Amino acid sequence: MNGAAYVSMSYMVMADAANLASRLEVARKAYGMHLLVNARTAEMVDDMIECGEIDRLRIEDRDSLWKRVHSCLAAKASAAASADGKSMSGRIL
Numbered sequence: 001m002n003g004a005a006y007v008s009m010s011y012m013v014m015a016d017a018a019n020l021a022s023r024l025e026v027a028r029k030a031y032g033m034h035l036l037v038n039a040r041t042a043e044m045v046d047d048m049i050e051c052g053e054i055d056r057l058r059i060e061d062r063d064s065l066w067k068r069v070h071s072c073l074a075a076k077a078s079a080a081a082s083a084d085g086k087s088m089s090g091r092i093l
Contacts (some may be wrong), residue, residue: 002006024038031071035072036070038067048075049076053070055068
């Protein structure tokens with residue numbers, strides 16, 4: 001792969017992420033939620049934060065697939081204490 005194609009692909013990946021974030025922000029306001037995340041983010045924080053799937057949205061991007069949307073509800077009781085020594089358990093996000 002030549003350098004120009006790699007740089008172009010890098011910008012396309014960043015544009016997709018920015019597009020998804022923008023669409024999630026619009027959906028967050030429409031649902032009246034504090035925070036919406038995609039399925040991948042929900043999976044990444046699963047051991048610390050309780051997330052629940054609330055809907056599927058069609059995001060207009062390169063693949064235009066339906067994306068699972070999750071709301072982050074609260075820190076899990078098993079989550080480690082935060083940096084200031086206070087437990088995150090039960091905090092509403």
